[in-house]
Amino acid sequence: MNNVSDSLGSLTCFRGKISQEPKEFRAIFDPSAFPKVTYLLYEIKWGSSNKFWRKWCPNTPTHHAEINCLENDFKAIHHRPSVRCSIIWFLSWSPCGLCCRLIVHFLRAHPKVTLQIYIGRLFRHRDERNRQGLRDLVSSGVNVHIMSLPAYDYCWRTFVDHRVREDDIYWPCYFTPWxxxxxxxxxxxxxxxPPCLQIWLKNYTGSxxxxxxxxxxxxxxxxxSLHTANSHHQQLIFRPRPSAEHWYPSMYFPGPPVNHKQ
Structure with a gap:
């Protein structure tokens, strides 16, 4: 694994935002790429307050980002067990099976905490332990979403320290196929x-x-499931191609905006 600090660059907390070069954010969260680090952006809101505490947490050589966040950054939650707490995670990779179990255990120990997770990519999605872990998260009441354009836009404007107007064109404009x-x-x-997505790396480029x-x-x-009106997940429409077993998307609904109401 590459050194985390090398991949994250000069990330610092500044007035509630993450100060970094835009290209570093794109490299970490680009859904078409395979970076060797996991990056977790998060927001915490206590009780009825309208203010958010924002921070970030990377993985380390010994711990996944989710574990670092639960063990180190969430200590305040242990000291305020009676106060309602809403948490939103933006993860560049989905939690592994073990991290999912630890997240479920954490939420059971803190019933006043609600958690939403937005995921940029699925981590080793063909491993049944990771698949079961994600199902367990959803079964335990965690709202889990694959990041869509509104979620990327929110992260970009909220966590990346650059000055843009509300009418600026959002960048990075990730293509929707991934x-x-x-x-x-x-x-x-x-x-x-069974898995429907196959991913492999080109030998000569690593892409x-x-x-x-x-x-x-x-x-x-x-x-x-994808056409249920009341689905909690992003909606997609597909059409079969006449020739075979492959189905291709014909229309894309960008998915729900980031929801702060629990």
Missing amino acids: MIFYMLEFQCILQGL PVFRLVLQESHRKLLWQ
Whole structure:
């Protein structure tokens, strides 16, 4: 694993934001890339206050970012067990199975805490331990979303220290296909279906290649879940191509905005 500080660059907390070069944020959260670090941005809101405490937490050579956050950054929660606390995480990689179990244990020990998680990529999504961990998170009441354009926009304007007007064009403008691939795979995970997303790295460049293959067992459940009006997850519409087993997205709904109301 590369040194975390080398990958994160000169990240510092400044007036509630993360001060960094835009290219560093893009490198860490770009859904089409495979960085070797995990980066966690988070917000905490206590009780009925309208103010947020914002911070960031990376992984280290010995601990995943989620564990560092729970063990080191959330100490104040242990001392205020009777106060309601709303937490939003923005993770560049989804939690592994072990981290999911520890998150569930933390929430059970702190019933006044509610947690939302926005995920940039799925970490080792074909590993059944990680798939079950994500299902356990959702079953325990955690709202888990694949990051969509509104979530990236919110992170960009909230955590990255650069001056933009409200009418500025958002950058980085990530292409939607990678988000759609991860959204589809996340639906397969929640439905208990086999993986539909294949990812491999090109030998000569190290760049990831994505391939989406839907088996017959995927289609009915995916179609139903992705078209349910009251779904808590992002909505997608797909059309079958006449030639084969591949389905391709024809329309993209960008997903829910970041929700601070619990």
